[in-house]
Amino acid sequence: MISEEFEFRAPTKLAEALSLLERYGDDAKILAGGMSLVPMMTLGLVRPKTVISFNHITDLNFVIDAKDVIRIGAMTRHDTVAHHDLIKKHLPLLATAAVGIGDVQVRHRGTIGGSLAHADPAADYPPVMLVAGAQFRIQSAKGDRMVKAAEFFTGLMQTAVGAGEVLSEIHVPKLPAGAGSAYLRLHRVEGSFPIVNAAAVIEKGFKSARVAIGGVGESAVMIDVTKHLSKGVSDQSLRAISDAAYDASGDAYGDLNGDTEYRRAMARVYAQRVIKAAAAQIR
Amino acid sequence: MKYIGKEIVGLPTRQLVAGKGQYVSDVILDGMLHMAIVRSPYAHARIKSIDTKPAEAVPGVVYVITGKEVIENMRPIMEAYDTAAMDAKSVKCYALCPERVRYVGEAVAAVVAEDKYTARLAADLVEVDYEELPVVFDAEEAMKPGAPLVEPDWDSNVMVTRDFIRGDLDKAFAEADGTFSGTINTQRYTGAAIEPRGYVATYDPYQDMLTMWASTQNPHPMRVFLAETLGIPETSIRVIQPHVGGGFGLKIPTFQEEPLIAYLARKLARPIKWIEERQENLLVGGHARQNRLHYDVAYKKDGSVIGFRAKVIADVGAPAALCGWGQSFVTSYCIPTCYKIPNCRVQLFTVVTNKCPWNAYRGYGKEAASFLMDRVMDGVAKATGVDRAEVRLKNFIQPEEFPYSQVSGAMIDSGNYPKALNRVLEMVGYKDFPKLQADARKQGRCIGLGIGQELTPEGCSMPKSTLLSGYDGCTVRVNPSGQVTVLTGVTSPGSGNETGIAQIVADTLGVDVKLIRVIQGDTDTCPYGLGNYSSRSIIMGGAAAQVAGTDIREKMFKVAAKMLEVAPADIDSEDGKIYVKGAPSRYVLFKDVASTVYRDCYGKFASDVEPGLEATRYFRHPNVYHQPEVDGRFSSYPSWPNGVSACVVEVDPETGIVKLLRYCAVHDAGVLINPLLAQANLHGGIIQGLGGAMFENLVYDEAGQLKTASFLDYTIPTAVDCPSLEVEHQETRSPFNPLGCKGVGESGVTAPLGAICSAVENALGHLKLNFDEMPLTPDRVWQEIRHAQQQA
Numbered sequence A: 001m002i003s004e005e006f007e008f009r010a011p012t013k014l015a016e017a018l019s020l021l022e023r024y025g026d027d028a029k030i031l032a033g034g035m036s037l038v039p040m041m042t043l044g045l046v047r048p049k050t051v052i053s054f055n056h057i058t059d060l061n062f063v064i065d066a067k068d069v070i071r072i073g074a075m076t077r078h079d080t081v082a083h084h085d086l087i088k089k090h091l092p093l094l095a096t097a098a099v100g101i102g103d104v105q106v107r108h109r110g111t112i113g114g115s116l117a118h119a120d121p122a123a124d125y126p127p128v129m130l131v132a133g134a135q136f137r138i139q140s141a142k143g144d145r146m147v148k149a150a151e152f153f154t155g156l157m158q159t160a161v162g163a164g165e166v167l168s169e170i171h172v173p174k175l176p177a178g179a180g181s182a183y184l185r186l187h188r189v190e191g192s193f194p195i196v197n198a199a200a201v202i203e204k205g206f207k208s209a210r211v212a213i214g215g216v217g218e219s220a221v222m223i224d225v226t227k228h229l230s231k232g233v234s235d236q237s238l239r240a241i242s243d244a245a246y247d248a249s250g251d252a253y254g255d256l257n258g259d260t261e262y263r264r265a266m267a268r269v270y271a272q273r274v275i276k277a278a279a280a281q282i283r
Numbered sequence B: 001m002k003y004i005g006k007e008i009v010g011l012p013t014r015q016l017v018a019g020k021g022q023y024v025s026d027v028i029l030d031g032m033l034h035m036a037i038v039r040s041p042y043a044h045a046r047i048k049s050i051d052t053k054p055a056e057a058v059p060g061v062v063y064v065i066t067g068k069e070v071i072e073n074m075r076p077i078m079e080a081y082d083t084a085a086m087d088a089k090s091v092k093c094y095a096l097c098p099e100r101v102r103y104v105g106e107a108v109a110a111v112v113a114e115d116k117y118t119a120r121l122a123a124d125l126v127e128v129d130y131e132e133l134p135v136v137f138d139a140e141e142a143m144k145p146g147a148p149l150v151e152p153d154w155d156s157n158v159m160v161t162r163d164f165i166r167g168d169l170d171k172a173f174a175e176a177d178g179t180f181s182g183t184i185n186t187q188r189y190t191g192a193a194i195e196p197r198g199y200v201a202t203y204d205p206y207q208d209m210l211t212m213w214a215s216t217q218n219p220h221p222m223r224v225f226l227a228e229t230l231g232i233p234e235t236s237i238r239v240i241q242p243h244v245g246g247g248f249g250l251k252i253p254t255f256q257e258e259p260l261i262a263y264l265a266r267k268l269a270r271p272i273k274w275i276e277e278r279q280e281n282l283l284v285g286g287h288a289r290q291n292r293l294h295y296d297v298a299y300k301k302d303g304s305v306i307g308f309r310a311k312v313i314a315d316v317g318a319p320a321a322l323c324g325w326g327q328s329f330v331t332s333y334c335i336p337t338c339y340k341i342p343n344c345r346v347q348l349f350t351v352v353t354n355k356c357p358w359n360a361y362r363g364y365g366k367e368a369a370s371f372l373m374d375r376v377m378d379g380v381a382k383a384t385g386v387d388r389a390e391v392r393l394k395n396f397i398q399p400e401e402f403p404y405s406q407v408s409g410a411m412i413d414s415g416n417y418p419k420a421l422n423r424v425l426e427m428v429g430y431k432d433f434p435k436l437q438a439d440a441r442k443q444g445r446c447i448g449l450g451i452g453q454e455l456t457p458e459g460c461s462m463p464k465s466t467l468l469s470g471y472d473g474c475t476v477r478v479n480p481s482g483q484v485t486v487l488t489g490v491t492s493p494g495s496g497n498e499t500g501i502a503q504i505v506a507d508t509l510g511v512d513v514k515l516i517r518v519i520q521g522d523t524d525t526c527p528y529g530l531g532n533y534s535s536r537s538i539i540m541g542g543a544a545a546q547v548a549g550t551d552i553r554e555k556m557f558k559v560a561a562k563m564l565e566v567a568p569a570d571i572d573s574e575d576g577k578i579y580v581k582g583a584p585s586r587y588v589l590f591k592d593v594a595s596t597v598y599r600d601c602y603g604k605f606a607s608d609v610e611p612g613l614e615a616t617r618y619f620r621h622p623n624v625y626h627q628p629e630v631d632g633r634f635s636s637y638p639s640w641p642n643g644v645s646a647c648v649v650e651v652d653p654e655t656g657i658v659k660l661l662r663y664c665a666v667h668d669a670g671v672l673i674n675p676l677l678a679q680a681n682l683h684g685g686i687i688q689g690l691g692g693a694m695f696e697n698l699v700y701d702e703a704g705q706l707k708t709a710s711f712l713d714y715t716i717p718t719a720v721d722c723p724s725l726e727v728e729h730q731e732t733r734s735p736f737n738p739l740g741c742k743g744v745g746e747s748g749v750t751a752p753l754g755a756i757c758s759a760v761e762n763a764l765g766h767l768k769l770n771f772d773e774m775p776l777t778p779d780r781v782w783q784e785i786r787h788a789q790q791q792a
């Protein structure tokens, strides 16, 4: 139960929201889908004085084809990400990631912006953002900047979004023609967070290959595996990739779903599997 | 029989599916206040002082109460399971702890406020000064000399023991072809009902009447407990059970919040509501299951078990007034379940620790006994090379050997275990499975088949007990216009027994089931009865309904016989007609007979029967016996439903993920009144069992804090995670129950434990794994695999 009173604001324009944020500073929390914020408030983990709902800001809810990139508004719901034709066509791995988030209710409420800003270490989106080379538009009353995925996730549930700032849109480059991609997650039951997840993009002809793994550190880790795949997929290359994944997950945490050792072992398994799956998609 | 045995959709289904059920949360009264509980943050501590002032200062707060006021005004909470009758140690537990808390979450104070948010906010401001005391969290640690005592007045943490012996164990172990030993750990888990606990209490000082709406399974016993604990007459209390969103045993009284809210409503003379939050429910809503089971087996080369020793160590958490600890007794009572072992010893140690007290949970200890025996039978198969099914068939009590007395004295009524096992093996394709498995292996897939046997005695009836004494009552009332009102002492937590009871009465009277309205769960209108537990609602409540219905039928037949000018023995009834046997065109309408009794009691047809058409009758089960002082016999469970499951899993050896591919079950609960609802119970039970086998776990840290107090960490499976379940029923009538029923409410929950373990081991046969601990989460399965690979 949320027992403390808080002020509730529901602006309809982003500009209005940004000026509210500037005014309230750290005392305010943005409410997007509320699928992480509300449980945190219920458990008393965060106690904002003001909650600023973004749910009435219609111009943050869009998926647009912008030449080389797909622009996705921060308030786009997981369900839209999962089923949008543009995303399915140009970023199938992103659609796959969204389909597996939580359950039907969570997917209809939760937003891509909220999930990325929340930056759970095992969330579904971050590995996809890393391998796809996404850029994040961060706005405040004073500024408007773009941040690369690699610089966006800065630590455990921490991002480049600073005080008074919001994540307003995500620009995800379309996959290069013929590239193969895949997204996989390891979980207990339907509706539960991944224990470990992995995304990969391999360019046609193995010109470049990246794999990113979540659930094995404070934030998802990305590995450039181009050199391992210069001669294509083989037992040997997969072994090298799996070793690289193991090395990259040295900071893996342990919890009730798996200790450090298990997560690192799963980093190996999922790195291999996601590369194999992505390679099979190369056209 | 027009209705008994038919699949009829549950009577309240439409209302519930429409979202129009009335739960405690839907009870909203004028001027209603809300209660919030202050809970102990420590696993064991002395309460040095409590400062309620900061809470009282919050606007909207009406009252703050602590244990001091409670002990001055209330008695200790009356025990739901009488410890003295079971030679167990007891404690005085109060609605709020006066001086010492013994587990995290135990209630120490409460705030009543105008709204629930204010109540919660103010409760968080109550300042309690604690002095931490030594703690003990592991049952075997708690048994060691010098261990911290959960109850300083006790000489040890062992609450009760039992020791059942039959035959000559030394001889059996000496004569065996082989022996082995092992230890099994069943984890702590709970039922996670969709609706947590909740109560609304209101008091009318002019009538001196306390009315309590409770999400409970047992309104009448709750009234007794409240009366005793509050020291007020039973007649000044009315308990009403609205719809209940799942009970599973966990909504059996006696929780601290029950007398607490009742006391506060009387004191403040205003309605008060308390609806438990999910975190509270996982923290203090009753835990169950945590056992360590040590065993030694002596077997012959042919797979027969000739000697068996089991030591049950049950970690029941802190002692409380709840009936949960009794589960440990039932575990020891059931071993060695379906098997005939000539030399057998079962020891029980029920041990208290600084964790949440047990409350009853579907299975009530039977699941641990069956799981143990499944592991033992699989162990014998591995040791001898005799097939797993063969080992079971060899050791079963045979159909002609019933009633069979187990080592504990338990009298198993009837059954046909070999038939059920053979059928489930057929369903799952046991014979051909090795080929399927080999083919899968060639494709790099590890599939495995497992068998799980379950024996779930039902109708628990204990001596000297308010809650468990083992009978029930029913009123059948035919109204002047011919419709029928049935009032029962049993209640439904959503499982559908009201529908079964309507079917029984409809057949007894020969009327359309639609003419019957069943009323349950109100101490002012329903006959005294014990409510819902131990699958008793049909075997006790249904039987009582049949007895009461038969009284009315006989009375109406007497009148009808006169109207038809034949002897009562020559008539029968069906479809609302009372007719002459062999000449169905000669009939009177059921409703006309009712009308005659009500409207013409001095007339020529009804003048020799008593006016009115109402009978209240009680049913006592023939297979219960409570007079050991007379002939040494003691039988507390009258009926013994049983079942067997076979499942197929696929294990991903790289990740440890276990995927359930098929689940087949054959279940024998005797006669089924409503196979549809029996099936629904089986489905729910099996999925709960799968939860225990694969996911659910209440984990405490070293400080006694529950790490799994939300559904983020407490994993339960849903329909999406289960394949379509294949369930068949076998009918071995109960020789004692007049309906032939054995009870189905706890069925299905047990066999998945053994079946899943067995299947995972079978899938990874090459690694020779041994699962002796649940749940089989991916990380655990992976660890076992890796461990085995490293050994190899």
Ligand SMILES: Cc1cc2nc3c(=O)[nH]c(=O)nc-3n(C[C@H](O)[C@H](O)[C@H](O)COP(=O)(O)OP(=O)(O)OC[C@H]3O[C@@H](n4cnc5c(N)ncnc54)[C@H](O)[C@@H]3O)c2cc1C
Pocket (backbone or CB within 6 Å): A029, A030, A031, A032, A033, A034, A035, A036, A037, A038, A039, A074, A100, A101, A102, A103, A106, A109, A110, A111, A112, A113, A114, A115, A116, A117, A118, A120, A122, A123, A124, A125, A161, A165, A166, A167, A168, A191, A192, A193, A194
């Ligand atoms: C039952 C359940 C299951 C779930 N399962 C999964 C799962 O399997 N995988 C997964 O990835 N996630 C899962 N989630 C989390 C879900 O995806 C959330 O939707 C997501 O984490 C947060 O998105 P939201 O829109 O709900 O944000 P909110 O909860 O509203 O906000 C989350 C945080 O981000 C901040 N915030 C929101 N929007 C912005 C913005 N535009 N700019 C800056 N800060 C912002 C908020 O202030 C808050 O601190 C689950 C949640 C639930 C309740």
